[in-house]
Structures are given as C-alpha cells and as structure tokens.
Amino acid sequence: xxxxxxxxxxxxxxxxxxxxxxxxxxxxxxxxxxxxxxxxxxxxxxxxxxxxxxxxxxxxxxxxxxxxxxxxxxxxxxxxxxxxxxxxxxxxxxxxxxxxxxxxxxxxxxxxxxxxxxxxxxxxxxxxxxxxxxxxxxxxxxxxxxxxxxxxxxxxxxxxxxxxxxxxxxxxxxxxxxxxxxxxxxxxxxxxxxxxxxxxxxxxxxxxxxxxxxxxxxxxxxxxxxxxxxxxxxxxxxxxxxxxxxxxxxxxxxxxxxxxxxxxxxxxxxxxxxxxxxxxxxxxxxxxxxxxxxxxxxxxxxxxxxxxxxxxxxxxxxxxxxxxxxxxxxxxxxxxxxxxxxxxxxxxxxxxxxxx
Amino acid sequence: xxxxxxxxxxxxxxxxxxxxxxxxxxxxxxxxxxxxxxxxxxxxxxxxxxxxxxxxxxxxxxxxxxxxxxxxxxxxxxxxxxxxxxxxxxxxxxxxxxxxxxxxxxxxxxxxxxxxxxxxxxxxxxxxxxxxxxxxxxxxxxxxxxxxxxxxxxxxxxxxxxxxxxxxxxxxxxxxxxxxxxxxxxxxxxxxxxxxxxxxxxxxxxxxxxxxxxxxxxxxxxxxxxxxxxxxxxxxxxxxxxxxxxxxxxxxxxxxxxxxxxxxxxxxxxxxxxxxxxxxxxxxxxxxxxxxx
Ligand SMILES: Nc1ncnc2c1ncn2[C@@H]1O[C@H](COP(=O)(O)OP(=O)(O)OP(=O)(O)O)[C@@H](O)[C@H]1O
Ligand SMILES: [Mg+2]
Numbered sequence: 001x002x003x004x005x006x007x008x009x010x011x012x013x014x015x016x017x018x019x020x021x022x023x024x025x026x027x028x029x030x031x032x033x034x035x036x037x038x039x040x041x042x043x044x045x046x047x048x049x050x051x052x053x054x055x056x057x058x059x060x061x062x063x064x065x066x067x068x069x070x071x072x073x074x075x076x077x078x079x080x081x082x083x084x085x086x087x088x089x090x091x092x093x094x095x096x097x098x099x100x101x102x103x104x105x106x107x108x109x110x111x112x113x114x115x116x117x118x119x120x121x122x123x124x125x126x127x128x129x130x131x132x133x134x135x136x137x138x139x140x141x142x143x144x145x146x147x148x149x150x151x152x153x154x155x156x157x158x159x160x161x162x163x164x165x166x167x168x169x170x171x172x173x174x175x176x177x178x179x180x181x182x183x184x185x186x187x188x189x190x191x192x193x194x195x196x197x198x199x200x201x202x203x204x205x206x207x208x209x210x211x212x213x214x215x216x217x218x219x220x221x222x223x224x225x226x227x228x229x230x231x232x233x234x235x236x237x238x239x240x241x242x243x244x245x246x247x248x249x250x251x252x253x254x255x256x257x258x259x260x261x262x263x264x265x266x267x268x269x270x271x272x273x274x275x276x277x278x279x280x281x282x283x284x285x286x287x288x289x290x291x292x293x294x295x296x297x298x299x300x301x302x303x304x305x306x307x308x309x310x311x312x313x314x315x316x317x318x319x320x321x322x323x324x325x326x327x328x329x330x331x332x333x334x335x336x337x338x339x340x341x342x343x344x345x346x347x348x349x350x351x352x353x354x355x356x
Numbered sequence: 357x358x359x360x361x362x363x364x365x366x367x368x369x370x371x372x373x374x375x376x377x378x379x380x381x382x383x384x385x386x387x388x389x390x391x392x393x394x395x396x397x398x399x400x401x402x403x404x405x406x407x408x409x410x411x412x413x414x415x416x417x418x419x420x421x422x423x424x425x426x427x428x429x430x431x432x433x434x435x436x437x438x439x440x441x442x443x444x445x446x447x448x449x450x451x452x453x454x455x456x457x458x459x460x461x462x463x464x465x466x467x468x469x470x471x472x473x474x475x476x477x478x479x480x481x482x483x484x485x486x487x488x489x490x491x492x493x494x495x496x497x498x499x500x501x502x503x504x505x506x507x508x509x510x511x512x513x514x515x516x517x518x519x520x521x522x523x524x525x526x527x528x529x530x531x532x533x534x535x536x537x538x539x540x541x542x543x544x545x546x547x548x549x550x551x552x553x554x555x556x557x558x559x560x561x562x563x564x565x566x567x568x569x570x571x572x573x574x575x576x577x578x579x580x581x582x583x584x585x586x587x588x589x590x591x592x593x594x595x596x597x598x599x600x601x602x603x604x605x606x607x608x609x610x611x612x613x614x615x616x617x618x619x620x621x622x623x624x625x626x627x628x629x630x631x632x633x634x635x636x637x638x639x640x641x642x643x644x645x646x647x648x649x
Contacts, residue, residue, distance in 0.1 A: 099550035
C-alpha cells in the first residue's frame with residue numbers, strides 16, 4: 001500500500017494536449033474516484049499512473065518512489081480494465097495465477113493465494129473454466145481476482161462496471177466497496193457514472209477537458225461545487241444556473257427585476273455578472289420569495305415530483321424537485337423559495353465559485 | 357445475424373454454382389481420376405497399348421531407391437522450407453505490429469515477394485547465388501568458399517530451400533500480422549501490469565493466441581513445399597545435381613515427362629494426393645476441435 005502523487009502531469013497526443021497539468025495526492029489506503037465527462041482524459045490519466053502511457057511532462061510517485069520512468073511491470077500495481085482483458089487461452093485459475101507465476105512465487109503459495117481470492121469473490125466453482133465460458137459478471141470477478149491475488153500497492157480501475165447490466169452493476173459496486181474496506185489498498189477508480197462515484201469514493205477528482213476542476217469528498221463536491229461545471233455535472237437533475245448580477249453592495253443577486261438575498265456578501269465582486277446556482281432539491285414553493293416561475297411540465301416520479309418551470313423575469317428554465325405528494329399543475333405560477341445558505345454564486349466569466 | 361438469401365426459382369442457385377463446379381470437375385477431378393486410372397496401368401514406350409496391373413506400380417515405386425531418396429529429400433526440403441518461411445515471418449510481423457513510422461511502406465514491401473512468379477523469383481536468386489554471375493556467389497568463390505550449387509548436393513538443396521521459403525514468407529507474414537492485430541491491446545497491457553517482460557509476454561500470451569494461425573500456416577506451408585515449389589526447383593536446379601533436389605512432386609514430372617513412365621508417375625501422384633487429403637483432414641479436425649478463443 002502506498003500513496004500516489006502526481007506532479008504537473010501533462011499529456012499530448014501529437015499536437016493535441018489532452019491533460020493540462022494535473023497535481024494531486026492520493027493518500028495511502030484511500031479510494032479515489034476520477035469522474036468526468038467522456039473524453040476528458042480520465043483513462044489517459046489512469047494509464048499514466050499505470051505506466052501504460054508515457055506522460056509528456058510531470059512526475060508520478062507511488063509511495064516514496066519516483067516511478068515516472070518505471071515500466072508498468074515494475075510499478076507493483078494492478079489494473080481492472082473496462083473489457084476485463086482476461087487471457088483468453090488460460091483458465092480462470094491460470095488467469096489469476098499469471099502475475100504471481102511471472103514474479104516467481106512458489107507454486108504452493110500461488111495455489112493458496114489464488115484459492116483465497118477465489119473464495120472471496122465466489123469463483124471457486126469456476127476455476128477450471130476459460131473466460132469465454134463465463135458470463136459478463138463472472139469475467140468481471142475474475143478480473144478483480146487477478147488484481148487482488150497479487151496484493152499490489154495500488155489498484156487501478158477503468159470503468160470496470162460499465163459493461164454490466166444495471167442490477168449487476170449495483171451488486172458489484174457494493175462488492176468493490178466491501179473489498180476495499182477489508183483490503184484497504186489505495187485505489188483509483190475511473191468512471192463517468194455519478195452514482196458509482198458518489199457511493200464508492202472517499203474523495204472525488206472531478207475532471208473536465210484535461211483539467212482537474214475540483215478534488216474533495218463527495219459531500220464537499222456536492223455542497224460546495226468549485227465551478228459551474230462541477231455544479232452542473234454532479235447532481236441529478238443538474239443544478240439550475242440563473243444568470244444575474246451582484247447588487248452594488250454585493251449581498252444580493254439581481255435576476256432581471258427580482259433580487260435574491262444571499263447568506264454572505266461579496267463586496268469585491270459587487271456589480272459583476274454572476275451565475276446563481278440552485279439545486280432542484282433546494283427549491284420549495286411558497287414562502288416569502290420573490291422568485292416566481294410558471295410551470296411548463298410536471299414529471300411525477302413517485303417519491304419525487306420534478307417540475308420544469310420558466311422564471312418570470314429572466315426566462316430561464318428551472319427544475320424543482322418537490323416531494324412526491326406536491327400538487328402542481330401546468331401553467332400554474334409558483335413562488336419559489338430557497339434558503340440563502342443553499343445558493344451558489346459563480347463568477348460568470350471564469351465559472352469559478354465565489355466565497356467558501 | 358447471418359443473412360439468408362431466398363431464391364424463388366429453384367434452378368437459379370444451381371445455375372450460379374455451375375461455373376465453379378464445372379471448373380472443379382474439369383481441372384481437378386478429371387485429372388485426379390485420370391491419375392488414379394493410369395496408376396493401375398502399364399503402358400508401352402509409345403503409349404499405344406496399356407495393361408491393367410492392379411497395384412503393381414505402387415509396389416514398383418516403393419521399392420525404387422530413387423523414390424525413397426525423393427522421400428528423404430522431400431522431408432528435409434519441406435520441413436526446412438516450412439520452418440524458414442514461418443519463423444522469419446513471425447519475427448517480421450511482430451516488428452510490423454509495433455507502432456513504427458513508415459509501417460505501411462514496410463508492410464507493402466514485405467508483401468511483394470508473394471506476387472513474384474516462381475520462375476522470376478528463381479532468376480532473382482540466380483543473380484544472387486550463381487557462382488559466376490551471382491553477387492553473393494561470386495563473393496563466396498572469391499573468398500575461397502567452394503561454392504557451386506550445380507555440383508554440391510547440400511548447396512543445391514540450401515538454395516532451393518531459401519528461394520522457396522523466401523516466396524512464402526509474405527503470405528505467412530500477412531496471416532501473422534492479422535493474427536497479431538486481433539489480439540486485444542488491453543490483454544497485453546494486463547500482462548505487462550502483471551509483471552511479465554516483453555519476451556515473456558510473447559511466449560505466454562502472444563504465441564499461444566497465435567497458435568491457430570501458426571497451425572494453419574504449418575499445414576499450408578507443408579502443402580506449398582510439397583506441391584507448389586516445382587517451378588522454383590525446375591528453374592534453379594532441375595532436381596539436380598543427381599537427385600539431390602528431386603522432391604516427390606519433381607519426380608512425378610521426371611518420371612512422367614522425361615522417362616515417359618506414365619504408370620509409376622501416376623501412382624506417385626496418387627500417393628501425394630492421399631497425403632494432401634490426410635493433411636487437410638487433420639487440419640479440419642484440429643481446427644474444429646480446438647483453439648478458437
Ligand atoms: N492514443 C491516442 N491518440 C490520440 N488521441 C487520444 C489517444 N487516446 C486518447 N486520446 C484522446 O485523448 C482524450 C482523452 O481520452 P480518454 O480516453 O482519456 O478519455 P476518457 O475521459 O477516458 O473518456 P471515456 O469516458 O469516454 O472513456 C480524448 O479526446 C481522446 O480522443
Ligand atoms: Mg475512458
């Protein structure tokens with residue numbers, strides 16, 4: 001087990017720069033999820049940690065060791081691939097034993113370790129099968145097994161669950177979490193699935209277009225998104241973004257002809273254009289608010305009711321998540337109330353969060 | 357999903373098959389049947405009269421020391437050609453599979469020898485190895501090596517082996533390259549992460565995954581060495597010196613055309629025919645049963 005540290009890592013494919021300087025430290029035993037939209041460079045970053053891809057500049061440390069120029073085989077890591085990448089001509093047992101044999105582990109120990117891993121993952125009955133005789137979920141388990149038998153310093157996962165059906169995905173997610181809780185091996189997990197990210201991560205690294213937008217616990221990222229991108233990317237339905245302007249005193253936001261009071265003041269940005277972020281679940285109806293909207297569409301989901309409405313002043317579309325028993329009709333005018341503490345203020349030009 | 361073609365007219369599919377069937381019948385089955393027929397006949401020297409003699413011709417060839425020597429030559433020749441055509445092809449394809457600059461040019465150049473006709477290829481080899489006009493041949497003679505494949509048995513065999521193998525390398529290269537490219541990159545990456553060195557990855561992952569291709573090529577190359585090298589041998593050594601490069605297929609020609617011994621020549625063809633049928637059957641059996649990942 002070891003910490004993983006990236007220092008100023010960049011990556012260029014030809015003339016195209018896909019990673020623009022990533023710095024981060026993943027603590028020993030931590031489960032970190034790299035989350036971001038497709039093509040933002042998550043896999044590339046993971047492959048740089050693995051040594052499968054050579055960074056253009058920057059350094060990679062695993063534990064105290066600078067592995068920047070070390071080959072994958074000497075990094076003492078294990079990786080679970082999206083397509084599992086099992087050895088098709090080897091049995092499940094041999095697949096899991098391969099890494100141990102290559103490292104010259106004594107036969108008896110290979111046997112005990114593979115069997116122990118197989119027991120953990122309930123693969124005992126399948127040890128003699130070939131990968132093509134397994135279901136997708138079973139292959140996934142074998143890929144996990146191959147990673148855990150070697151007891152590496154770091155686990156790397158590249159969207160390991162994305163080829164499974166929804167139910168199996170939930171099940172394997174729980175299993176991965178449990179495995180990590182018992183093994184406590186430093187893990188880096190790449191996904192673009194928010195729910196996976198939120199449930200598995202000790203900390204999240206949110207990436208966008210080759211840059212780290214925010215690093216924090218899932219709760220931090222949810223409650224205090226560092227930018228409009230993070231606010232919009234995390235949470236479902238996404239955060240409502242309303243364009244406005246800070247008042248002259250900097251303690252309220254003017255949205256068209258309505259003013260919304262903030263919890264704190266941003267005197268340095270007084271009068272500047274901003275984006276006001278409000279999560280759908282933080283909007284309620286009634287109260288003293290002057291933010292009014294007319295209902296366009298109502299989606300009753302049972303537990304919740306999603307209401308899509310246009311604000312009267314700025315003609316922005318907002319989504320509200322109301323309790324399932326809320327009675328709202330199309331065309332109805334709503335007075336929307338938001339607790340000032342739940343308002344997020346972002347600079348409109350840079351997209352960066354103001355305050356906190 | 358497999359596409360099913362539906363014909364409304366029952367005759368049409370047969371009509372469409374007809375050309376292929378006709379060609380097969382006229383150019384393959386008819387000569388084969390003739391060979392079987394002649395292998396049971398003894399003809400007089402002018403081909404005017406013939407007599408049915410059961411399997412006498414087969415007995416005759418099997419007790420002919422020349423024929424037995426041809427078997428020996430053929431075994432050495434075929435095994436050498438197969439090995440020398442497969443091993444370098446594998447090496448070249450592994451190198452071509454890497455991401456290198458100019459890979460396309462490299463691949464194209466490697467495919468060329470296959471397009472060269474056997475006689476032309478033989479002439480090319482003559483230009484290299486002929487003791488008085490060949491580049492390398494003259495060099496060898498100049499430095500004192502007694503190089504003359506027209507006199508030396510082993511040198512003659514070496515030359516026809518090299519020329520025959522060289523022509524087949526392109527074909528093997530293409531198949532190996534296709535085989536290599538169908539191995540998912542992530543499998544090799546997984547092996548790298550598992551700690552295997554490049555050499556180890558090759559022998560434990562790549563080579564086993566290529567085994568269906570290798571086996572297929574083994575059979576194809578054997579068949580090639582047995583049957584398709586006539587032109588090369590004919591142009592280079594004409595089976596000589598003596599009988600040192602007279603393979604079974606070349607002997608069929610010598611006995612049938614030069615010695616006008618149609619009966620034993622046909623018997624030899626039938627033996628070769630049985631051999632190739634056996635080889636093909638083994639291949640189909642093996643491929644059906646194993647190694648599809
Ligand atoms: N070998 C390569 N050559 C050129 N460009 C590449 C290569 N690999 C990746 N890229 C580019 O780098 C960018 C990041 O790719 P990457 O695979 O890391 O994305 P990702 O975040 O993992 O996406 P996804 O969620 O779809 O897997 C993409 O724009 C991609 O086109
Ligand atoms: Mg990816």
